[in-house]
Amino acid sequence: MTSSKALRWFTSLYMLVLMLLITTGCTENIIVLNPKGPIAEQQRDLMLISTLLCSVVIVPVLILTAIIIWRYRDKKGRKAKYTPNWEHSTKLEAIWWGIPILIILTLAVITVQATYALEPSKPIESDKEPVTIQVTSLDWKWLFQYPDQGIATVNEIKLPKDVPIRFEITADSPMNSFWIPQLGGQMYAMSGMAMTLYLQADELGTYWGSGANYTGKDFAKMYFNVEATTQEEFEQWVNEIKAASPKLTLEGYKQLAEPSASEILSFSAFPEGLFEMTVTKYASSHNHGLSWKDIQKIQIEE
Structure with a gap:
């Protein structure tokens, strides 16, 4: 009986210590x-x-x-007050x-x-112009297009520190969820829709990003790094891609969209309106009847 009582006390103490460690552990x-x-x-x-x-x-x-x-x-000699008629x-x-x-x-x-x-679609107040990144979820990779810079990457994002980032998010695959935990909550990537998400990095560093929706065999490989750099380093990175990387053609995009995992890739150019074409091709098949201009107009009105 004594050993059983000691075991209960030890178990209770262990659970208490475990809860304290979990709840007071380093949030880093x-x-x-x-x-x-x-x-x-x-x-x-x-x-x-x-x-x-x-x-x-x-x-x-x-x-x-x-x-x-x-x-x-229940024990002998119990001194707790017994009040059977108490009810309220x-x-x-x-x-x-x-x-x-x-x-x-x-x-x-x-x-x-x-x-x-x-x-999510509310712009972040800043004296700096936002950088637009168009995000397309593919099986099983992420395509990031920088329309203002004219470059594209796969499974890699670089962005300038302290600058608002306007993510335009869609899918050319089953529905997924775009998530950079240290910068903000997740946003669904859905075919035929262009979702808007504003985020911003306040510190230099590399942050983890991932798909947060199960989409099949290589879902676990749908992660990417997000590197926050200075404005000068960001511009240098863009120039390096323009000078050394191949162009992404429409045929190349069709091959990229085939179900497969991918390493980090970069492209010095991509077909004009590729993101819009991806959105509207599914919008038409869903009988939404909306052009890209219609989608933008609705977003502005909202």
Whole structure:
């Protein structure tokens, strides 16, 4: 009996220590809690505030549960007060209903405000012009087109620090989800649609990006690096690609779109309107009846 009791105490202590290590561990190792941009910072703060508010209810309930189980356990010589006719307490009812209601209302207000503030297509306030990157999800790779710079890459993004990035996202494959955890939340890539996502990197460095939707055999290989550089380094990188990389032709794109994994590639040019053609070919097949100009007009009106 003594060894069994000791084992229970050891197990309880172990679980408590494990929970403390998990909840108080260094957030540097959890990339969604280590933001490197303004959007990710606001999303991190929303997660932490929501967790703390929920803990106001969850932690006392867990503690009281342990106390009640221990105090009212079946044992000889128990001194806990026995009140079989007790059935109601207005004070207690007010506490265990009032506090959760206040927390839910607070969470509702915070969530609504954050939802509007973090609207993905809302431009980031900046005195710098945004850089546009057109993202196309393929099987099983990512194609990134820089329409203003006239270059394209596969499974690699470079962007200047402290400059808003306007991602235009679509798919020429099954639906996927474009995600750079340290810069912001994920955005679905869907055929026949052009989704808009604004992000920004505030620090120099290399960040991990990935597809966040299961899309088949080589889904696990759909990851890419995002390197935030200085403006000068970004322009130098663009010039190097223009000088040394081949052009992406329409036939080359059709081969690239075939289901297969890919290493990092770069192209000094790509067919004009390639992204728009990818969007509208599926829009037509879905009977959306929208041209690329129609899509842009709707986005502006929204």
